[in-house]
Amino acid sequence: MRKRVTLHDLADQLGLTIQTVSKALRGLPGMSEQTRSEVFEMARKLGYLTKDQKQTLQLDQISPYPTVKRRFVLIQNKQSLNFNRLLLQGLHERFMEFGHTVQPIVIPPQLAPDRFEAWAEEQGLHYAEGVFIAPRMSHDLLEQKLLELPLPRILLNFPPPEAKVDSVIWDVYEAIYQAVRCLHRLGHKRILYVGDIQSQRGFVLRWHAFHEAMKDAGLTVAADEHAVMRDTDPDWLRDFEHKYKRYQPTAVICGLDDQTEAVYHTLSRMGIAVPQACSLVALLNEQTDTLPLCTRPQLLIRETGYRAADRMLWRIANPHRPYEHVRLQGSFITGSTTQKS
Numbered sequence: 001m002r003k004r005v006t007l008h009d010l011a012d013q014l015g016l017t018i019q020t021v022s023k024a025l026r027g028l029p030g031m032s033e034q035t036r037s038e039v040f041e042m043a044r045k046l047g048y049l050t051k052d053q054k055q056t057l058q059l060d061q062i063s064p065y066p067t068v069k070r071r072f073v074l075i076q077n078k079q080s081l082n083f084n085r086l087l088l089q090g091l092h093e094r095f096m097e098f099g100h101t102v103q104p105i106v107i108p109p110q111l112a113p114d115r116f117e118a119w120a121e122e123q124g125l126h127y128a129e130g131v132f133i134a135p136r137m138s139h140d141l142l143e144q145k146l147l148e149l150p151l152p153r154i155l156l157n158f159p160p161p162e163a164k165v166d167s168v169i170w171d172v173y174e175a176i177y178q179a180v181r182c183l184h185r186l187g188h189k190r191i192l193y194v195g196d197i198q199s200q201r202g203f204v205l206r207w208h209a210f211h212e213a214m215k216d217a218g219l220t221v222a223a224d225e226h227a228v229m230r231d232t233d234p235d236w237l238r239d240f241e242h243k244y245k246r247y248q249p250t251a252v253i254c255g256l257d258d259q260t261e262a263v264y265h266t267l268s269r270m271g272i273a274v275p276q277a278c279s280l281v282a283l284l285n286e287q288t289d290t291l292p293l294c295t296r297p298q299l300l301i302r303e304t305g306y307r308a309a310d311r312m313l314w315r316i317a318n319p320h321r322p323y324e325h326v327r328l329q330g331s332f333i334t335g336s337t338t339q340k341s
Helices: 007-014 018-025 033-046 051-059 078-096 113-123 140-147 172-185 201-216 236-247 257-269 301-317
Strands: 071-076 101-106 130-133 153-155 166-170 191-196 227-229 251-254 279-282 325-328
Touching: 007 018, 007 033, 018 033, 071 078, 078 101, 078 257, 078 301, 113 140, 130 140, 130 301, 140 153, 153 301, 166 172, 166 301, 172 191, 172 201, 172 251, 172 279, 191 201, 191 236, 191 257, 227 236, 236 257, 251 257, 257 279, 301 325
Parallel strands: 071 101, 071 130, 130 153, 153 166, 166 325, 191 227, 191 251, 251 279
Antiparallel strands: none
């Protein structure tokens, strides 16, 4: 059985008194926020559980000190390895506290649905304790096959209609609302949306959110005035450049992480200075060194993995409870790519 971590262990690791550690965990005053943050981080790292946390786990019928080491798998697609790295980080962080493991498995891009059972047997999926299903499956039928596995499953995506599965996802609907409202407060009324609007449920939801947010701001949306794609389109950048020149927007919202850099550099090549001539808000998975500090809604991808691990343990302990769908809402980060119109 895993050794239980005590307040004394935390105090020794941090070089603090037991009284200081206890006050930090109970939210009492008398220390800097940096010290409090260090205490919480060490407690999380070592798997220390407060009294309230233990009670919550007990209510959910989850053992805080499990005697069985469980193996879970994350099924992912090569198209989404960028944000799946963050998902896997969150899953690892949470499961390490319980002594469990999660194994990433990449589903072959050319896997036909009729080959799924053989592939699942080769990967030992049926011997896992549970399966996490990442976004961007290459085929809807493959996702359906995964959803039909006779195992506890957590969908890391927006659920399709009638899906009998728990889901946890970062809230891109709210993220688009945040982006539109930020630009509207800055005086922007001609806002151009760039992105795929059809091939994934999350992409469709972004586009719907853009419509709703613009409507709430008193602005209209005509689809032909935006650089929207309905399938993989090699000429999407040319379409973006054409739409920009024709409609002269004062701001651009890039709805996809992997298109943001191309949009930014296309504007630069066109002689459009960001943000002086055009503000830019992007749904980035994370800030990169190849872009200026972007104004963006924070997408809680790593936190989604962490929360999904909890949901998996809850589902295992409560197999007959109703399915639940969790959306994680992030804050809004104001960078150097926006200014008043």
